[in-house]
Amino acid sequence: MSDRPFFSNLKCRECGRLYPKQAIHICEFDFGPLEAAYDYDAIKESISREAIESRPKSMWRYRELLPIDGAPTVGTQVGFTPLVKADRLAARLGVKELYVKNDTVNYPTLSFKDRVVSVALSRARELGFKVVACASTGNLANSVAANAASAGLTSYVLIPSDLERSKVVNSLVYGTNVVGIEGPYDQVNRLCSEIAGKYGWGFVNVNLRPYYAEGSKSMGFEIVEQLGWKTPKHTVIPMASGSLLTKIHKAYTEFAKVGIIDAEPFSVYGAQASGCSPISTALKKGTDIVKPVPKPETIVKSLAIGTPADGYYAIRTMKETGGSAEDVSDEEVIEGIKLLAETEGIFAETAGGTTVACAKKLIESGKLPRDESIVLCITGHGLKTQEAIHDKCGVPRVIKPSLREFEALVADELAGLETAAAS
């Protein structure tokens, strides 16, 4: 390993001014967002495919490209979720080569948010924070609550008060302080900025945002490694703030920059629900001015951010890579959840249904080619959003514990099975 620090500074995305590695997130000169910057030459000397492959199977095997100074102390087992070759879903969608990056089984809280939280809380500890907090549409709250509990940190999670019951329980159980706010996510976020300013707590997606956001890159690094050190030609990504999309792009380009892979062209595509689609609507209109959605109306609560912090950058990224965006109705989201479950045995939350449904639409419109590799980023587990689907997939057929009743119930199906076996 090189003795030079890999993670060198924070840097304004607009003017490029450098800042010290503190709990700050906005440039004082032009209000541009601050982002982690690295010494790529030093990383190039240290990192290799072999070194990465020799490390434990977690997101921290890419530690040179993650913004902490020492060893990670929170979420050390997060990541390295399966990349599933989704042949049955591919057949249904009419494409040749399809993969599902399955973060429904991310540890410990079953969404990709464990990636961002593990970086944010590891950095929060390095910076000396004792209280950590977040504004959340649900999954982030779950992850902050769980990871703070295991790290012995006090946590506060602020959420819109009308979230799915499972998302709320999945925060409360860890003994965190859950505060429901009467209003949409944007108002939760505004309040969190005020609290962060006044109390100096470590808000993972406010003053710790430059660290938090970088955690999403690990999903992109894993996809490349699991594809045999190749970048997929097309990646479909759900968007709320738009951060995950920009960071998967950053991951693919950083791997080329440090010599892990050859730079090859790729495109990224964003997925949203039509009831809150500020980013895809702007992109489809051909503008990069994102018009806020003051009152999101969709079952896809995890993606319901009306004023997306990284919307402008997500649009730029999609345009620059030759990708695009799509949005779908709540009915299409439910169809997407069922299609993924029935073909691949993966139960995704509403954000996953959105991604599958948007991919289907992009394929049908010819924007996603049928004969090149496609990865769908499935980012959260369906058990967390059961309300969305519980009356949409039928009910069990109930009988007495009797073989006669069972045979009467399945008589037609048995005949069908016998015919199929004989043919």
Ligand SMILES: Cc1ncc(COP(=O)(O)O)c(C=O)c1O
């Ligand atoms: C399950 C899930 N997928 C995707 C996203 C989108 O994340 P981002 O805000 O980085 O666009 C979220 C955000 O909360 C989420 O909960």
